[in-house]
Amino acid sequence: MSQRFFEGTEHATLYARSRPNAPSQLADKIVTFLKEKYQGELELCLDVGCGNGQCSGLFSTSFRKVLATDISPSQIEVAKTLNYPTNVDFQVSPAEISPAENESAQVVVACVAAHWFDLPAFLKEADRVLCQNGVVALASYFLPIAVHPTKSDQLNDAIRHFYFESLGPYWGSGVRHLENEYGNFTIPYAETVRDEVWTDDEPYTLAKVAADLESWSGFQNLCRDKGEAAGREVLQEFISKCLKSLGTTDEPDRVEFKLKRKYFLLMGRKA
Numbered sequence: 001m002s003q004r005f006f007e008g009t010e011h012a013t014l015y016a017r018s019r020p021n022a023p024s025q026l027a028d029k030i031v032t033f034l035k036e037k038y039q040g041e042l043e044l045c046l047d048v049g050c051g052n053g054q055c056s057g058l059f060s061t062s063f064r065k066v067l068a069t070d071i072s073p074s075q076i077e078v079a080k081t082l083n084y085p086t087n088v089d090f091q092v093s094p095a096e097i098s099p100a101e102n103e104s105a106q107v108v109v110a111c112v113a114a115h116w117f118d119l120p121a122f123l124k125e126a127d128r129v130l131c132q133n134g135v136v137a138l139a140s141y142f143l144p145i146a147v148h149p150t151k152s153d154q155l156n157d158a159i160r161h162f163y164f165e166s167l168g169p170y171w172g173s174g175v176r177h178l179e180n181e182y183g184n185f186t187i188p189y190a191e192t193v194r195d196e197v198w199t200d201d202e203p204y205t206l207a208k209v210a211a212d213l214e215s216w217s218g219f220q221n222l223c224r225d226k227g228e229a230a231g232r233e234v235l236q237e238f239i240s241k242c243l244k245s246l247g248t249t250d251e252p253d254r255v256e257f258k259l260k261r262k263y264f265l266l267m268g269r270k271a
């Protein structure tokens with residue numbers, strides 16, 4: 001059964017403002033794997049659970065068309081206001097029923113999304129849509145990793161505390177698949193491969209890190225169940241922990257450290 005979060009307009013806008021775009025090396029790995037056995041034109045990439053297009057744009061240079069779909073009308077509405085290349089077509093659609101034609105796509109990708117889908121139904125639909133030797137790719141990261149010359153451990157403890165303790169009861173069960181890096185996911189093709197891509201260390205302010213955390217579905221669920229004030233409280237607790245670790249009382253938008261992410265990737269090739 002799929003799990004539906006990320007639905008409200010405010011959440012979609014926050015998502016667009018604060019969530020990272022996937023790294024281009026992720027698309028490169030997927031296209032390289034595809035080209036090992038597929039020599040035809042790259043006509044269509046289907047990006048499923050596309051959000052506001054955090055990974056859709058990456059495929060627009062290699063493919064004639066990217067069809068980016070999401071079950072949330074708000075996510076698609078916001079995506080359409082962003083300046084994506086004209087060959088990226090955003091449509092509202094569930095992962096389990098795609099508007100794409102039979103055997104029309106060379107790649108079906110789901111980035112930071114497959115753990116919310118009805119996976120068997122989605123993989124069956126991906127199989128319908130993929131051409132021979134086409135590739136289905138499931139990618140995600142788990143927690144962002146703080147990088148600081150001396151305080152990385154304390155900052156990462158604050159991120160883990162926020163995820164496991166503050167938001168612990170508010171996560172949908174899909175996140176268990178993130179925690180084990182899709183280790184229990186299998187793609188029913190003879191040829192599958194696991195890989196990973198690390199992002200560069202990216203400069204962030206503490207305010208921007210907090211905005212990213214606010215966009216997590218667990219945080220949105222907490223606010224829905226316990227109210228906005230309860231959300232503000234756990235977010236402020238996170239900010240205070242980070243400020244204390246860094247030994248500063250500066251405003252969060254003046255406090256800087258870096259984040260990196262590990263994208264794990266599971267790919268399967270249709271025979």
Ligand SMILES: C[S@@+](CC[C@H](N)C(=O)[O-])C[C@H]1O[C@@H](n2cnc3c(N)ncnc32)[C@H](O)[C@@H]1O
Nearest residue numbers: 002006049050051054071072094095111113116
């Ligand atoms: C965490 S966001 C990921 C967005 C983007 N792909 C990224 O890389 O950041 C997960 C997205 O999956 C969508 N989603 C969840 N369940 C879905 C389903 N069954 N079918 C299609 N989209 C779904 C949500 O609406 C949300 O936009």
